[in-house]
Amino acid sequence: MDFNMKKLASDAGIFFTRAVQFTEEKFGQAEKTELDAHFENLLARADSTKNWTEKILRQTEVLLQPNPSARVEEFLYEKLDRKVPSRVTNGELLAQYMSEAASELGPTTPYGKTLIKVAEAEKRLGAAERDFIHTASINFLTPLRNFLEGDWKTISKERRLLQNRRLDLDACKARLKKAKAAEAKATCEGDTVPDFQETRPRNYILSASASALWNDEVDKSEQELRIAQTEFDRQAEVTRLLLEGISSTHANHLRCLHEFVESQTTYYAQCYRHMLDLQKQLGSSQGAIFPGTFVGTTEPASPPLSSTSPTTTAATMPVEPSMAGMAPSGETALCLEEVAPPASGTRKARVLYDYEAADSSELALLADELITVYSLPGMDPDWLIGERGNKKGKVPVTYLELLS
Structure with missing residues (x-):
């Protein structure tokens, strides 16, 4: 494998410089360019949105699929871009067991007839649960994942770039400050040397030369500072626009939340109707199945x-x-x-x-x-x-x- 040693050395140098800057800022030994209060509020709001979106997403996945092994399997299938295998719901599996039990124990007996009726109801409940999981996954989970894997990654990338621009700007400010201090010192040393008519001492010539060099260094640092400030301002504007887009994300998630509630309401209403129908079927035959339990009791x-x-x-x-x-x-x-x-x-x-x-x-x-x-x-x-x-x-x- 062909390694670019110059690039690696450059990256290592940049990493070391960044580490030094962060350390000096941590101990208050270096100036740090502060963002305005509105920008800080946007950052905090974005972080809260990301954290709560992750929590809501994970808990909704637990609600729709309580089995952790099944969730891991579905996650792997999605990452491999393979179709998730169809899974039998618990209600459908219970209906299958009840139907098989009725076939073996006697479908014409009172117990067998009741098993068949309950199995049909459980099968309908399982189908309703499958529809609910499918609808909730499309209308609610998918938009949350899209935000975390799409918009949030873009925001994070631009925030890292803004952080680098801010560090570059602070480094330019520090270099300019150092150059101005050295220039002032060199000028001060040159002015203290007496002005002879015929000859000038060696230290005066050196001081004048150093002053000129530091003057050039100041000009160069000021130019670099202007460039760094421009890049920082441009990146801050890009990041600010992305952070303000969190409001649109909230509006989208609000619509998805309404759809999730509607699908959940439909699911529970279907379950309620299925159980009422089952209760009515069992109730209409209770007198025949259990003669003496509901009619003719002394209490x-x-x-x-x-x-x-x-x-x-x-x-x-x-x-x-x-x-x-x-x-x-x-x-x-x-x-x-x-x-x-x-x-x-x-x-x-x-x-x-x-x-x-x-x-x-x-x-x-x-x-x-x-x-x-x-x-x-x-x-x-x-x-x-x-x-x-x-x-x-x-x-x-x-x-x-x-x-x-």
Whole structure:
């Protein structure tokens, strides 16, 4: 390998000179060109932005992929410019195990049927999680990485260049100061020599010559100082413009943050709907799978619904109110026609999601519609009575936004 020894020696000399300057500045033995307060604030703001962006990026990666080994593997694939292999989510893996268990234990048994239903829900949850991770990576993680690997590297490079320009400027100031001091000393020594008419002493000639030399050195130092000052001012302006661009970075990250929140909201809303559907499927079959657990118990989980008609209560045993609207045919259900709204306590509610009634005791809902709701004494707190026109039925509270 061919080494440029002159370049290496020059770089080593520059490094040594920089080290000396930093040491003298540290101990207060050398003057340092200070930046203005606005520039210092821009530097501090940029450093804070970089530090917090790194922390937010790392923690978001942990949120999306809690497995550290998987994160390292994905990082290596990205650095090698290779496609990251598709990974099965935990929900999808659980759904696979449940499906296999149902096949082996008996898909027609109550346990096997329930395993199949839960497996389908977990599979949908896993698919929703995959979509969320993909969307969050594109809309949130990628812009943060682009800033750290692109804009911030450019800012750091220009800041290092500005630091070198500042050191060069301080070195020129020190050389000029030293040259002026030597020039003054040489001039002072020449003036003290007597002026003879015929001959002049040797030391006078040497002092005059030294004064002229230092005068040339002063002129040269002043010229170098002007050049260094110009380069420093130019580099300071370039760096300042880049630092002021942090405001645009904040605006971009703000937009990305909104998109991340929207994708996370969509993900959790999908999970909520999937679990509500699963809960409704399991609830509608609980009476058949566990006959005696939800119907005919001597101590129901919550008190039965009160009603003005004796037909609302079973002839022998009470029915749990949360299951009254989901009881199979033949069980006693709530007689909504005989339920009157209370004199006070009714409220308006906006429907958040579409809801399909499980039986005639429930009221089907459409998203964004307004209905009147109220509760009855002893009623399950997860349900309300909803009215829309001449239609009436039970509605789940989780599907509603109660209005004041």
